[in-house]
Amino acid sequence: MRNRRPFRAIKGVRDILPPESEQWNRVEQVAREVFATYGFGEIRLPIFESTELFARSVGSETDIVSKEMYTFADAGADEESRETQISLRPEATASVCRAYIEHGMHTWPGDVKLYYIGPMFRRERPQKGRYRQFYQIGAEVLGQSDTPGLDAEVIEMLLVFFRRVGLDTPLGEVRTKAAEDRRNDSSSASAAPPHLRPVTLFINSIGCPACRPSYVEQLRNALETVRDQLGPDSQRRIQTNPLRVLDSKLDSEQAVIETLPRITDHLCAACREHYVRLQEQLELRGIPFVENWRLVRGLDYYTRTTFEVTAPGLGAQNAVCGGGRYDGLIELLGGPRNVKGIGFAIGTDRLLLSLQDRAQPKGPSGKAAQARLDAFLVWMGSAEYPAAVRLARLLRAAGRRVELPHDALKLRRALELADKLGARFAVLIGEEEIASGKFTVKHLSTGEQTQCVEADLIRHIQAAAQN
RNA sequence: GUGAGCGUAGCUCAGCGGUAGAGCAUCGGACUGUGGCUCCGAGGGUCGAGGGUUCGAAUCCCUUCGCUCACCCCA
Numbered sequence: 001m002r003n004r005r006p007f008r009a010i011k012g013v014r015d016i017l018p019p020e021s022e023q024w025n026r027v028e029q030v031a032r033e034v035f036a037t038y039g040f041g042e043i044r045l046p047i048f049e050s051t052e053l054f055a056r057s058v059g060s061e062t063d064i065v066s067k068e069m070y071t072f073a074d075a076g077a078d079e080e081s082r083e084t085q086i087s088l089r090p091e092a093t094a095s096v097c098r099a100y101i102e103h104g105m106h107t108w109p110g111d112v113k114l115y116y117i118g119p120m121f122r123r124e125r126p127q128k129g130r131y132r133q134f135y136q137i138g139a140e141v142l143g144q145s146d147t148p149g150l151d152a153e154v155i156e157m158l159l160v161f162f163r164r165v166g167l168d169t170p171l172g173e174v175r176t177k178a179a180e181d182r183r184n185d186s187s188s189a190s191a192a193p194p195h196l197r198p199v200t201l202f203i204n205s206i207g208c209p210a211c212r213p214s215y216v217e218q219l220r221n222a223l224e225t226v227r228d229q230l231g232p233d234s235q236r237r238i239q240t241n242p243l244r245v246l247d248s249k250l251d252s253e254q255a256v257i258e259t260l261p262r263i264t265d266h267l268c269a270a271c272r273e274h275y276v277r278l279q280e281q282l283e284l285r286g287i288p289f290v291e292n293w294r295l296v297r298g299l300d301y302y303t304r305t306t307f308e309v310t311a312p313g314l315g316a317q318n319a320v321c322g323g324g325r326y327d328g329l330i331e332l333l334g335g336p337r338n339v340k341g342i343g344f345a346i347g348t349d350r351l352l353l354s355l356q357d358r359a360q361p362k363g364p365s366g367k368a369a370q371a372r373l374d375a376f377l378v379w380m381g382s383a384e385y386p387a388a389v390r391l392a393r394l395l396r397a398a399g400r401r402v403e404l405p406h407d408a409l410k411l412r413r414a415l416e417l418a419d420k421l422g423a424r425f426a427v428l429i430g431e432e433e434i435a436s437g438k439f440t441v442k443h444l445s446t447g448e449q450t451q452c453v454e455a456d457l458i459r460h461i462q463a464a465a466q467n
Numbered sequence: 468g469u470g471a472g473c474g475u476a477g478c479u480c481a482g483c484g485g486u487a488g489a490g491c492a493u494c495g496g497a498c499u500g501u502g503g504c505u506c507c508g509a510g511g512g513u514c515g516a517g518g519g520u521u522c523g524a525a526u527c528c529c530u531u532c533g534c535u536c537a538c539c540c541c542a
Contacts, residue, residue: 008533063540067468091542120542125468127536136542233539249538298541308542315536322542347542380500415502430500444502 012124012132023352024135027165028117031137031346034161038153040113040139045095047119051085057094057329059300061240064090068122088121091299093326093343094333096140101335111143111150117348128315129350137351140343146327148274151305151342152281155201158309158321158344159287166355167311168198172286197312199320199354201287204264204295205275206243208303209328211268216242218261229256246294262293274304301326305342313357314350321346374400374465376418378411380430388429391439391454398462419444425461 009015016024032042051071058065070088089095096114099105105112117137124130141154156171163169173179207215223230223238223245230238230253234245246257267275282289289307297306306324314320323344330339375395379388392404403421405414411428418426428440438451441460452460 011533068540122541124540125538126534127538130541134542138542244540247540316538317541319542345542350542378501410498411500412498412502417502419502426502428500432500440500442501447502449501 135348
């Protein structure tokens with residue numbers, strides 16, 4: 001603490017340090033594997049885009065665009081250019097759509113399935129599970145198809161991922177005839193114990209340009225009649241965005257909101273049909289869901305299907321994933337007509353929070369627990385150092401994790417360090433070892449010590465690492 | 468943008484008017500080629516910052532900054 005004002009991370013951003021960063025890599029790796037089995041390929045996107053892209057797609061009246069984006073003028077750009085205003089991406093669906101159009105992906109065979117992994121930026125007040133730089137794992141399907149089976153498969157993939165990564169995710173088997181018969185045979189239905197607090201899937205349909213406007217008008221009228229029972233935020237939204245009133249959390253507004261007209265009662269025939277069939281498709285896949293007519297996503301581009309997954313252990317911000325269908329977005333951004341889209345975004349920070357919330361105090365803890373060292377090389381004098389360097393290179397080439405101190409340490413000190421770093425073996429390289437050509441290998445948890453030549457030593461350490 | 472709680476050593480915290488402490492961690496010693504245990508010792512703080520009250524402030528008051536949680540909104 002020498003400096004008067006040491007540098008600190010900017011508000012709302014944070015470092016993810018080694019033991020935890022391994023979990024992040026694991027989670028992201030599972031996503032890659034699961035998504036690949038569903039035919040998705042990774043798209044790597046720019047961190048910033050034209051501000052206009054987000055204004056058009058997410059919606060210029062949304063909170064995200066109107067007050068949460070990190071926007072700046074690109075210094076080198078032409079004053080007249082539309083590209084002058086740049087924003088750090090607050091979400092990635094807009095970028096995926098831009099890339100889809102830019103690269104003519106509508107000519108690709110079949111549906112275009114893409115996933116992305118990376119940071120997003122929103123200038124909000126930080127709180128538990130919410131950061132100004134946060135991370136998302138997202139997936140999008142773009143193409144001609146808008147069949148509910150596709151929506152259901154995207155949700156299935158999401159839940160398979162959650163389960164693989166270790167969240168308690170209720171996910172039954174696919175309901176074939178044979179599966180139904182088996183189910184009926186077993187007398188006791190195996191309901192999940194309530195204390196497990198599994199993730200919950202909420203679904204809704206928010207209609208399409210054919211039916212939503214008239215519903216919004218009805219809702220607005222209904223809201224006007226109860227205006228005096230609403231708080232200032234909700235009163236303001238009666239004009240700006242009546243749908244947003246629905247997901248208010250104010251206790252004082254809950255009773256009134258329950259009396260409002262519900263969009264699911266005002267869908268057009270096509271949207272109604274789509275929503276009903278979505279539910280059938282979810283049931284077919286053994287996916288439990290909860291209808292939530294108040295689930296209104298905050299982005300303008302959504303149509304029909306919207307969904308959200310909440311997980312335990314997260315505080316007030318308990319949504320780990322949000323998603324939905326956005327059938328008009330590609331065209332809105334100047335792309336080809338009739339390209340439909342559906343996708344989701346998982347909040348990685350929140351996912352990790354929920355995983356860490358599960359009690360899991362097994363095994364060694366601390367720095368030593370994660371990346372376990374296979375060997376700590378102990379050399380006694382500068383004459384033995386070259387032999388240690390050579391051995392380190394050989395062991396590492398074999399894939400072992402090796403620590404080689406580069407300053408002379410007393411033996412006592414070296415073994416103590418090896419122990420603290422959680423090494424499995426200490427290899428002693430001193431005068432005796434050089435003279436005999438045999439290294440001394442000490443197994444640190446048992447204290448057993450043996451002597452062996454280089455080839456045997458490597459085999460020995462390899463073998464122990466395989467279990 | 469609004470509200471509440473909290474800021475003392477690297478970490479977790481005690482002290483709450485009399486001039487800075489503990490545990491853990493780090494480093495050294497007891498212990499010259501044998502770690503985990505024990506014992507001894509050391510380093511490390513403008514008690515978040517600024518102002519006020521007082522003979523005297525880490526302690527009381529005000530302001531400010533930071534962190535956390537919540538509202539808002541979203542992942």
